[in-house]
Every structure is written in C-alpha cells, then in structure tokens.
Amino acid sequence: MNSEIILANINQLVQINNAEAYFLESILISRPFRQDELIINSGDIARYVMFVNAGYIMSFYTDADGNDHVVQFAAQNWWSGDLFSLSDHPRTIYSTKGLTEGELLLLPRSAQEELFSRFPKFERYFRISFQNSLIRQQMRLIEGYTLTAEERYIKFQEKFPTIDRYIAQKYIASYLGMTPEFLSRTRKKILSK
Amino acid sequence: MNSEIILANINQLVQINNAEAYFLESILISRPFRQDELIINSGDIARYVMFVNAGYIMSFYTDADGNDHVVQFAAQNWWSGDLFSLSDHPRTIYSTKGLTEGELLLLPRSAQEELFSRFPKFERYFRISFQNSLIRQQMRLIEGYTLTAEERYIKFQEKFPTIDRYIAQKYIASYLGMTPEFLSRTRKKILSK
C-alpha cells in the first residue's frame, strides 16, 4: 500500500517514528473506488474513518423530504467519515460517493482503540485535526449566515479553484445552500462582470 | 476552588484518578465574572481555554463592517474559547461577554502541553470533546442552510428553553443568523398560533 501521503500528513502535526508508522500501515485498508460509485450508503454501519489517498469524494445526507444535502467535498489528503456514527450511533446518516476514480485508506473503527492506547501520539494527531476542522466549520457557519449566495460561491471558487471540473453544478449548489437554478443565474451574473 | 462540575464532565468521557484530578485542579484558575462584563476582547492574546463553572457567557465576533455576530452561547458545564487562536494564531478573533454573573475555570494554554504529555487521558478527553462539537457544528451548518428563520428559532427554543431569560433578543437573532426585526415578527407570528 502507498501510505506516503497519509504519513506526511500526520507528520505535519506530530512526529511519528518507524514503529508507529508501521503499526498504522498494518491496520489501514486500501479501498479503490470508481467515478459515481456509492461507497457508503446512509444507514450502513460505520466501520471506518476514511482518508482520501487519491481522487475526489463527497458526503451528503438525505433529509425527511428526500432532498440531498452535500456536507463535504474531500480531495486527496483529506479525512472524511461520519463522526456522528463514530461516537454514539452505529449507523451513518451520510452517504459517500466517488466523484472521480481514486483510492481511500480505511482506518477501521475496531482498530482505533488499540491505535490510540498503544500510541497516544495518534490520539494527539486526531485531537489537533478535529480542533482544526472545528475552526474551519465555525468559519463556514458564520459565512453561511453572513454572506449572500453570490459571495459564498466566490469564496468557494477561491478555495477549490479546480474542483468544478469534477462536480456537477447542482452538488456545488447544494454544498453552498442554494438551489441549482439560483447558482446558474449567479454564475451568469459573475461572468458578465 | 469548586471543581466538582468539571471533574464530573470529564469523567463522563474518560475515567480519571486522583492524581490526574489533582494535577488538573492545580493548573485551573478561577475567574469570576459579572453580568455584561467583557471577559475577553477580540485581539487579546488567547492564553486560556474556558470552562463555565456557573452562569452564562457568549462569544461573538465583529466583522469588517463593524457588525457583531454571536458564535456561541455557553452555559454551566460547557467549554468555550477561541480554538482558532489556540492553534496557529496567538490572538483571538472572538470576544467573550458575561450574560449573567458567574465563574469560569481557566485552563492556561501554557500548561496544556504538560497536562497532555503527563496524562494522555486528557488529550483523549479533548479529542472526544472536539469530535462531539464537530458533530453538533455540522448539524447546525446543515440546519442553517436548510431551515427557514422560523424553524431555526423553534429549534433554538427547544434546545435552550430557559436561556431567553438571560439573553437580549438581538443576540439570539444574531446567533440564528437573522435581523432582530425579523425575529420580533417571527415570535409574534408563532405566539398567535
């Protein structure tokens, strides 16, 4: 398995030695995926946290009215996975879909306990990771309340300048909390400037 | 110092022994606050993470146009504090204000490192705490995009049924991402049902 990317990612936050790297590699599972493949379906038992080793994926959830809401896009070098189900609830509320072909590295929930207790450094790594995610999430929340749809789209473009090659516009609209029709109009308006 | 509440809170996620409890107590600082007191001003150096031992506080940030946005209300038994400044940035972007009189327990940033390395159990505690916060934050994000202002206010009331005794309506409006005028109309509409 090619674990260069994930090891480099971890090493940015904590320094891990060979024994630690080796143990991590021993519990990771490679999971290739194809474009448009439904990798995880909501209601599945959440057995893994996922690291994107190559390609693009997205997570979304389906509300009571049957509408999908995109929660996250994840590119190479990102973690994904339903934290909700990883704490109390055994089943995911989110689905995960491949946007391109690519590869996930799966960290089994069943091995997490041993990983953390044998090597507390990984616990630290995830503590810092969650902390960083929380910061980003908090910013996104404020932006969602504060900015107009147009401003949110412009920010999105700055953050993910190339991702729209892989993603249908309606998913971007969903991620940004607006209708596809309105995103279409918004794009037209921006282009005409 | 009365550290019953914080110890009980921690014990819900990890089992700590006397030595661990004792060390934690030795680094916590009591910080009473009064109603309307500005406890932390944005731009201050973020030296502490705060635990609410009694009373209510709120965190807010002031945008480029000078408008305040309420980010969080915290009641007894909640953590607060600017995570952003606790990672890379030394200065807070949020301000914190007392909504009632009360007491904070401050965990100094300078002691965090020692706490975590001597007792990894606390690192675990914060890992799980951040994870849980992230879940809640993610839900709030989706709700912010999906629900109408009226629905958000109803959810807020269910979640904090008594808090409006302590908080000016304009702060609730800010937290929920709407204008005070519109919240006023919304409340009237709900009452007339």
Add this chain to the structure above:
DNA sequence: CGTCTATTTGAATGTACTCAAAAGCGGTGG
C-alpha cells in the same frame, strides 16, 4: 422623571425560491 437602549411596527425593497419549459450534453442503440 428623563435618558438610553431594546423591541415592535410599518412600508418598500431585495434576495432567493418554486414551478415550468426550453436548451444543452453525453451515452446508447439502431
């Protein structure tokens, strides 16, 4: 009682949504 701020009410406006229809686009099969 007067002052200061928060809340309410009113009217006009803007932002974003809904529903419906047309246009575009990629794939499949004849």
Add this chain to the structure above:
DNA sequence: CCACCGCTTTTGAGTACATTCAAATAGACG
C-alpha cells in the same frame, strides 16, 4: 452516423422569505 433518451443546466415569470430604513413604543436604570 444520427436519433433518441435521460439528466443537467439555463431561462422566464411569479412568489415568498427576509432585509433595510424609519418611526413609534416599551423597559431598565439612575
């Protein structure tokens, strides 16, 4: 190779949700 299908995107018209600005009312505090 082209015609058709299914799906996404665009365009249009009408509507609803929420904001802005302004003024009136209510409440808290000295």
